[in-house]
Amino acid sequence: xxxxxxxxxxxxxxxxxxxxxxxxxxxxxxxxxxxxxxxxxxxxxxxxxxxxxxxxxxxxxxxxxxxxxxxxxxxxxxxxxxxxxxxxxxxxxxxxxxxxxxxxxxxxxxxxxxxxxxxxxxxxxxxxxxxxxxxxxxxxxxxxxxxxxxxxxxxxxxxxxxxxxxxxxxxxxxxxxxxxxxxxxxxxxxxxxxxxxxxxxxxxxxxxxxxxxxxxxxxxxxxxxxxxxxxxxxxxxxxxxxxxxxxxxxxxxxxxxxxxxxxxxxxxxxxxxxxxxxxxxxxxxxxxxxxxxxxxxxxxxxxxxxxxxxxxxxxxxxxxxxxxxxxxxxxxxxxxxxxxxxxxxxxxxxxxxxxxxxxxxxxxxxxxxxxx
Amino acid sequence: xxxxxxxxxxxxxxxxxxxxxxxxxxxxxxxxxxxxxxxxxxxxxxxxxxxxxxxxxxxxxxxxxxxxxxxxxxxxxxxxxxxxxxxxxxxxxxxxxxxxxxxxxxxxxxxxxxxxxxxxxxxxxxxxxxxxxxxxxxxxxxxxxxxxxxxxxxxxxxxxxxxxxxxxxxxxxxxxxxxxxxxxxxxxxxxxxxxxxxxxxxxxxxxxxxxxxxxxxxxxxxxxxxxxxxxxxxxxxxxxxxxxxxxxxxxxxxxxxxxxxxxxxxxxxxxxxxxxxxxxxxxxxxxxxxxxxxxxxxxxxxxxxxxx
Numbered sequence: 001x002x003x004x005x006x007x008x009x010x011x012x013x014x015x016x017x018x019x020x021x022x023x024x025x026x027x028x029x030x031x032x033x034x035x036x037x038x039x040x041x042x043x044x045x046x047x048x049x050x051x052x053x054x055x056x057x058x059x060x061x062x063x064x065x066x067x068x069x070x071x072x073x074x075x076x077x078x079x080x081x082x083x084x085x086x087x088x089x090x091x092x093x094x095x096x097x098x099x100x101x102x103x104x105x106x107x108x109x110x111x112x113x114x115x116x117x118x119x120x121x122x123x124x125x126x127x128x129x130x131x132x133x134x135x136x137x138x139x140x141x142x143x144x145x146x147x148x149x150x151x152x153x154x155x156x157x158x159x160x161x162x163x164x165x166x167x168x169x170x171x172x173x174x175x176x177x178x179x180x181x182x183x184x185x186x187x188x189x190x191x192x193x194x195x196x197x198x199x200x201x202x203x204x205x206x207x208x209x210x211x212x213x214x215x216x217x218x219x220x221x222x223x224x225x226x227x228x229x230x231x232x233x234x235x236x237x238x239x240x241x242x243x244x245x246x247x248x249x250x251x252x253x254x255x256x257x258x259x260x261x262x263x264x265x266x267x268x269x270x271x272x273x274x275x276x277x278x279x280x281x282x283x284x285x286x287x288x289x290x291x292x293x294x295x296x297x298x299x300x301x302x303x304x305x306x307x308x309x310x311x312x313x314x315x316x317x318x319x320x321x322x323x324x325x326x327x328x329x330x331x332x333x334x335x336x337x338x339x340x341x342x343x344x345x346x347x348x349x350x351x352x353x354x355x356x357x358x359x360x361x362x363x364x365x366x367x368x369x370x371x372x
Numbered sequence: 373x374x375x376x377x378x379x380x381x382x383x384x385x386x387x388x389x390x391x392x393x394x395x396x397x398x399x400x401x402x403x404x405x406x407x408x409x410x411x412x413x414x415x416x417x418x419x420x421x422x423x424x425x426x427x428x429x430x431x432x433x434x435x436x437x438x439x440x441x442x443x444x445x446x447x448x449x450x451x452x453x454x455x456x457x458x459x460x461x462x463x464x465x466x467x468x469x470x471x472x473x474x475x476x477x478x479x480x481x482x483x484x485x486x487x488x489x490x491x492x493x494x495x496x497x498x499x500x501x502x503x504x505x506x507x508x509x510x511x512x513x514x515x516x517x518x519x520x521x522x523x524x525x526x527x528x529x530x531x532x533x534x535x536x537x538x539x540x541x542x543x544x545x546x547x548x549x550x551x552x553x554x555x556x557x558x559x560x561x562x563x564x565x566x567x568x569x570x571x572x573x574x575x576x577x578x579x580x581x582x583x584x585x586x587x588x589x590x591x592x593x594x595x596x597x598x599x600x601x602x603x604x605x606x607x608x609x610x611x612x613x614x615x616x617x618x619x620x621x622x623x624x625x626x627x628x629x630x631x632x633x634x635x636x637x638x639x640x641x642x643x644x645x646x647x648x649x650x651x652x653x654x655x656x657x658x659x660x661x662x663x664x665x666x667x668x669x670x671x672x673x674x675x676x677x678x679x680x
Contacts, residue, residue, distance in 0.1 A: 009499040009572055009585075058539040086585050090496030091512065093489040094556065101553045102519065105530030112529055169404055182667050183408040186415065189659040189670070191614035193631040194652045197638045198418045202645060210417070213432050242410070247674060254675035292678050303523045306616045310635050324617070327525045331621060337529050344525040351521060 026079025033072030040065040070096045113342040119335035132342035142343060145314075145321040146350075148233070152304055152322065155237045156297050160290070162241070163248035168278075170249065171256040181253075188246035192306035199239055200226075200311035226312050229319030236320045239307050244300070248293050255289030256282070287369060291362055298358070302351055323347045415660065421649035422447040429645045447646030451654070468633070468654065475613055475630040477544055482551035483608035486559045487601060489552075494563035495589055499572070513564070519557045524617045527553075532621060542627045550618050555608040558673075562607070565676040566600025567593065603673035606666055610659060630655050 041062050046052040048059075074092055077085035116128040136142055170180060187195070203211045204225040215223035225235040259282065267277045305324035308314060314321035314329060323343065330340035420436055421429070423443040433441035445454035452462025493516070496502065497509050504512070531550060532541070540546035570593060578588040594601070616631040623632065634655050637648060663670065 008501050009575055059537040060539055063538055083585070087496060087500045088502070089586075090492040090500070090589075091502060094493035094516070094560065095512070097489055098516065098519065098553065098556060101549065102522070102527075105527050105534060108534065109526060109530040112533070166403075166407055169400055172400055174400065174404065178667075180404055180408055181671075182664055183411050185667055185670065186660060186663050187411050189610055189614075189663040190415075190656045191616070191631050191634070191659070193614070193616045193635045193638075194418075194655045195414070197634065197648055197652050198414045198656075201638060202421065202649070203414055203417060208429050208432055208645075210432060210434060242414075246411075250671050250674050251678050254671070254678060289678055299520060302521075305524070306631075310616075310638055324523060324525045327528075328617070328621075331529065337532075340525075341529045344523070344529070347523065348526045351523065355521060 023080045026076040026081075029072050029079065030076035033069040033076075037062075037065045037069040066100060109341055109345060112338055113345045115338045117336075117338035119337055125338070128338070132339050133346075135339060136343060136346060141318050141321065141326060142323075144318050145323045145326040148319070148321055149302070149323055151233060152237065152240070153298055153301050155241070156294060156301055159241045159245050160248060160294055160297070163245045163293075164252055164286075164290075166245070167249050167252035167256055168282075170253050184249055185246050187242050188244065188250075190243070192243060193310050195239065195243055196307050196310035199242065200235070200307070204235060226320075227316060229316060232312060232316055232320050236308060236312065239311065240301075240304060243307070244297065248297060251293040251296075252286070252289060255286050255293075258289075259285050284369075288366070291366065295358070295362065299355070415656070418649050418652050418656070421645055422653050424646050424649070426644070444646075447644070447648075447650035450644070450647040451650050453650070468651070471628055471630045471633040472654065474544060474627055478547045478551060478629060479609050479612035481544070481548040482612045483555060483559075483605050485548060485552045486555045486608055487563075487605050490556050490559035490604070491563050491594070491597075491601060492589070494560045495567050495593065497560070498564050498567035499575070513560075516557050516560050519553070524554075528618065528621050531618070535622060542623045542625060544627045546622060547619060547627055547629070550622070551612045551615060554615070554618075555611055558611070559604045559608055562604040562673050562676040563597065563600055566597045566603075570596050599669070599672065600676070602666075603669040603676070606662065606669050607673035610662070610670070613659060 043052070043054060044059055044062050047054050070092070073096075074089055077088045077092070079085070081088070112125075113132060114127060114129060115125050116131065117125040166184065170177065170184070174180070190198075199211075203209050206212055206224050212223040212225070224231070226232045263281060263285075264277060267281050268274075272280070303324060304322045305328060308320055308322050308325040309328055312320045314325050318326075327340045327343050327347075330336045330343065417434075420434070420441075423436065423445070424433070424441065425444045425446055428441045428444075431440065433439070435441065436443055445456070448454040449457050450464065451468050452458070452460070452465030453468070457465075497513050500509075502509055502512060507515075527550070535541040535543075535546050538546075540549070574592050574596070575583075575588040578592045579585075583591065614631060615629075616635060619629045619632045620635065623629065634651055637651055
């Protein structure tokens with residue numbers, strides 16, 4: 001989304017500078033609030049470390065101090081900078097909110113990651129350097145989960161092919177399009193937890209599930225969808241596809257509808273078959289939308305957890321584990337906070353590296369396509 | 373767009389029909405119907421199973437009102453929501469309604485907060501040139517969007533500890549805060565896309581008439597951007613209603629949401645299918661209603677920025 005400077009909203013008349021007294025008052029407001037915030041935080045830190053007994057209770061007070069500081073910062077901006085301050089006010093709430101809720105946990109997460117901390121033991125937190133990292137490198141379950149992730153990410157392409165086909169069908173001139181669109185969208189709206197039961201635990205249930213009955217009817221004697229590693233993996237993928245294909249259909253359908261009809265008409269007039277029209281005209285025109293869809297889908301796929309946690313809990317023997325479900329069990333069942341957080345941080349680094357590489361590769365590919 | 377599609381269909385239907393065309397239509401419609409069946413059957417299955425008895429489940433009855441499957445309130449009775457138990461005291465119903473209410477509060481509160489702080493931010497990023505040190509609009513936008521990459525597992529433990537210190541653990545406020553963080557990038561993305569389509573001259577005219585930036589934003593731009601705002605809001609509602617990961621880790625008794633309740637019941641062995649189905653129906657019903665009536669907005673929200 002590029003913007004030329006002219007598309008920005010600039011005031012027609014240059015607003016007058018705020019008077020000196022007001023600017024000074026604004027600075028004072030911000031300064032006072034900052035001093036208050038630092039003082040309260042420091043007092044609470046002292047209390048937490050046990051040097052002072054002030055009876056301040058939880059850190060809630062610091063949270064309120066931060067809120068006061070944020071408001072003071074906004075007021076101060078307006079007093080100091082006038083018009084520009086009002087403009088900063090648009091962005092400040094979202095920015096301060098995100099920074100407070102992300103920066104702190106990220107730093108704190110690193111601190112936890114390098115310590116041994118099991119909530120169920122009495123010992124509490126203990127710094128242990130790189131031990132967690134060493135455990136991780138030797139943890140077969142982690143590597144296994146990572147392998148599964150590659151598999152799950154690759155499955156996105158299969159889902160994409162299916163979704164593209166369905167989007168093409170929806171884009172054909174059909175009756176009752178509204179009905180089909182709503183029907184195709186519904187799976188995406190349902191809670192993955194409910195879906196885990198609806199499909200994973202009842203439709204695919206070994207004894208009474210209709211899908212199992214259908215499979216028996218088709219000649220599979222022992223339709224256990226979650227008993228052997230590969231079948232379980234494919235079952236999870238089927239569930240995941242059921243939830244996420246609607247999203248891809250909608251994105252691709254929007255792309256198809258944006259293609260001018262006359263281009264395809266012209267190809268038809270020239271006598272091209274619909275097969276070659278698709279590969280030579282529709283598909284190349286759809287490339288940008290396709291890339292966006294697949295990338296978004298991969299981002300969501302990297303967070304895949306709910307379905308796995310609730311259908312198989314990663315079983316059998318870790319065959320369906322994702323990194324998220326693996327960490328979830330580490331937290332939930334073993335209360336192993338330190339190690340779980342280390343896995344999460346390593347995973348975050350892997351995601352950032354992978355996405356950077358992917359986006360670079362895609363960028364280069366798209367530029368080459370555009371040049372051709 | 374739809375006008376074009378209409379012309380197209382008239383033109384095609386005037387062609388004399390032949391066998392290739394006919395078989396093509398049959399193929400298209402059967403593929404569409406098969407996929408519609410795949411999408412809808414699990415929903416039908418869940419709703420119908422909530423009215424089954426033990427024998428219906430074990431015999432695999434599917435179509436209601438035929439033979440054995442006459443419908444029974446068993447599943448709903450266990451939740452205290454069948455006609456004969458609705459006025460009686462039921463602890464399960466209280467539990468269910470409490471979870472439902474929690475889910476409702478959280479999945480309305482967080483989107484409201486996200487739109488409240490996200491819409492102005494998106495407007496600012498669309499209209500003004502910011503400069504915080506080395507960071508300009510592009511970097512700030514990227515900062516917000518990059519939050520999408522953050523997997524919940526990375527934030528979960530620090531938040532657990534942070535909330536413990538702030539006494540926000542197992543509280544609705546705590547969940548609202550973290551859900552707001554989760555949907556904020558999406559809200560900003562959709563709203564920015566929406567604001568970019570609104571011509572800047574409108575605000576310039578308003579400012580000539582003496583409106584400030586905020587006045588122009590609230591009185592001129594917001595009413596025009598309402599469809600985008602509704603789209604962002606609804607998408608955020610869906611995401612919050614379905615969220616399980618944070619709810620499972622950060623709540624225990626008082627702030628537990630519906631997905632956590634559903635999940636905890638799935639795990640237990642003793643629970644019967646009809647009760648589970650009734651519970652799942654309760655969890656998906658609001659979203660099915662939203663999906664059927666507000667499909668237009670969901671599509672608008674999902675495709676924001678994807679097609680230029």
